[in-house]
Amino acid sequence: MVKHTPMMEQYLKIKAQYKDAFLFFRLGDFYEMFFEDAVTAARELEITLTKRDSGQKEPIPMCGVPYHSAENYIRTLIEKGYKVAICEQVEDPKAAKGVVKREVIQLITPGTVMERSMLDDGENNYIASLSHFEDGSYVIAYNDLSTGENRLALIQQGWEAVIHELYNQPVKEVVISPELPEERQDVLREKVNPTLSYQKEADLKGEHRPLCRHLNDNRLIEGFSRLINYIQDTQKRSLDHLQEAEVIELQNSLSLDMYSKRNLELTETIMKKGKQGSLLWVLDQTVTAMGSRMLKKWVERPLLDKASIERRQEVVEGFYRNFMERDSLRDILKSVYDLERLAGRVAFGNVNAKDLVQVRRSLQKIPTLKECLLQFEQKEVRELAENLTFPDNLVVLLENSLVEDPPVSIKEGSLIKDGYNPQLDTYRDASKNGKKWIAELEQREKQETNIRSLKIGYNRVFGYYIEVTKANLHLLPEGRYERKQTLANAERYITPELKEKEQLILEAEEKSVDLEYQLFAEIREEMKNHIPVLQSLAETVSAIDVLQSFATVSEENNYIRPEFSDHKLSIKQGRHPVVEQVMKDGSFVPNDVFLNNERNILLITGPNMSGKSTYMRQLALTAIMGQIGCFVPCEQAELFIFDQIFTRIGAADDLVSGQSTFMVEMLEANHAIANATDKSLILLDEIGRGTSTYDGMALAQAIVEYIHDHIGAKTLFSTHYHELTSLAESLDKLKNIHVRAEEFEGNVVFLHQIQDGAADESYGIHVAKLADLPENLIKRASDILEQLETNWDGKETARPEAEPETESGQLSFFAHAEPSNPPVKAKQGQSEQKIVEELKNLELFDMTPMDAMNQLYQLHKKAKNQQD
Missing domain, CATH: 1.10.1420.10 (MutS, DNA mismatch repair protein; Chain A, domain 3)
Incomplete structure (x- = not known):
């Protein structure tokens, strides 16, 4: 059995109780860490890793941080998601028998920080707890320790709703039962990214029961108990500022799932994860x-x-x-x-x-x-x-007691005003008069000894002293001064009279400082009331x-006050609140939106970069602004009060979960379809583009029809599948609109104007040209498109001869292709149509030049194979 020193045995015993935290073990003026704590802390804090001899074969890894600057190091660890247990000496080392007694006085975690330097002034610092019950329901309890806020939410819509709720709050730490399945813990880490902590079931302690006395649901009480008990166990101090638990009535607020909050960039941007560029930044x-x-x-x-x-x-x-x-x-x-x-x-x-x-x-x-x-x-x-x-009483207390500019320390005096406490005034008078006596003594000694440089000083080691330079020592009367300290150029002396006065002064100052701290503590206690x-x-x-x-x-x-309607939504000259702030030149193009119960789906067509996504987002942001009580960016608005907003805007792989862009797209679409009501707003952008042309078009049409026939939600659906515009003939609540763009001298001009009807084309190759794809690639794509459009009826499509090697030595696209025999027309029509569809649906603007080359090569190869 490995035998350690008594101090290290003490360390290991305490560390065993805080296995998931760094143990800051107080030794003198340092907090020391040992073993794995030391190795990890040295790496994370970028401090020196040393070793300590503990009587073993191998020295123990060790590192430490100064006590006086520990806050900065603790903040760094907390920001990285770690916990820190502060272990202090809890007895006087002089009175200790053996190893000084030490205890953890506080566990600092990402969700329980209280130091101002560790908190963001503009954001709550929530810790949450999650409790699961046999009926399938969950309770999420929130606490912001820095403000005392307590809130509770009862979730009865399943695990997915739990993740959406936690994602939408700035939760730094989640307290769970150790029995929560590991796979669900993994989902919490992946989707919410909090520090996970564990707390078993427990009854709420007596002093905190009033905080939930108005709760009549045992699930809420149990969920609240888990969180409050964890906070009490980790903080080990008074929590008098905790407020009564408020139940969040989820049905009373507009529901925003995690996808919508992210896609709409309500409080932070997708790319930079910062406030600037979000709706919150504008408001x-x-x-x-x-x-x-x-x-x-x-x-x-x-x-x-x-x-x-x-x-x-x-x-x-x-x-x-x-x-x-x-x-x-x-x-x-x-x-x-x-x-x-x-x-x-x-x-x-x-x-x-x-x-x-x-x-x-x-x-x-x-x-x-x-x-x-x-x-x-x-x-x-x-x-x-x-x-x-x-x-009034509190203001009077603070006005009468505290000086205008007190020091940061509360244990060194100079906090309390004169006249607040008679005893303090007595001490201060004794100290003040004593110092006056010292000054008078200095003048008297100078006159009696005729030493003009004589002075009376003070330090903490020797107290008050009389200092005389060595050149003037012969002027001192014999027997009157007692030598106390010798310096290089002077001697320091004391006299019985000076020592007597020193005791009175220092006693008054010491009692004054102690009394000030006591008075401050009393004021602080009174403030708790x-x-x-x-x-x-x-x-x-x-x-x-x-x-x-x-x-x-x-x-x-220039926002206006909106009105609200139970059956329609009408916005005239609406603007995107964020985009117009970024485009400070006033070039933002406003547009109208009109939806009602009889015409609740707008099918939007138009080229990439024309403003379809902006148009969709600005509707959602305008609705949110209206429902928080703010005025909205337009000339006139009659808004519908939405119960939920669902968005599928933009493409992104979920690499952590191993889900492709298309799978993410389908999951988000399904979430909207499964949860939307006729009072919801659904925004779907380019659904189906992540799969083959016919698959994507079929899914897109089926989704539009399902929303139209079974949900009735107000919906904006943008697409490049122009074939879908024919749905306006069969779906009476759907209307075609498009974003206007025009071709000028071979280039596309985006007008960003919403107009009735369907777009005539997508201008994909023009957008690719704006992206600076190689000129010969653009020309080849234009030729292919022209031939495909010309031969849509199945006639022979001309193919280019192989091109010679370019000056740079690189073969031009498809130079290896060999002429083939004329195709058999009877077999060509259906296959060629598929190639045309694939070409029409290429998202060139979203491709890299290499992706575009590969796509065109594949299309060329398919066409060649058909002719072969």
């Missing part, structure tokens, strides 16, 4: 951190209730109409700090005096904010003022900030 004119977080939540969960939407619209209109008052409102809000997270820090115990001063300054702005809101004419705006609770008021105030201020942001954006970008 965010908030001026507080908590307002920015609330805006993101609203975008992710648009409303379904018309009355609730219109209440928001009334406030936005009030802010919109009164520019001067809104500008004043924004200035006031800029002075309000993040009350939501400050309240969390108070409860958590990591708040400092600067934080409390921020609370004080924020609260001092509330009466001014209230007065500003009352200046608006809109009744709904004035009602917001009534929800601004002003905690006001946390619910602060949280309520933060919620109201956040809503005000979001609504003024809507008004500001609407005025700057």
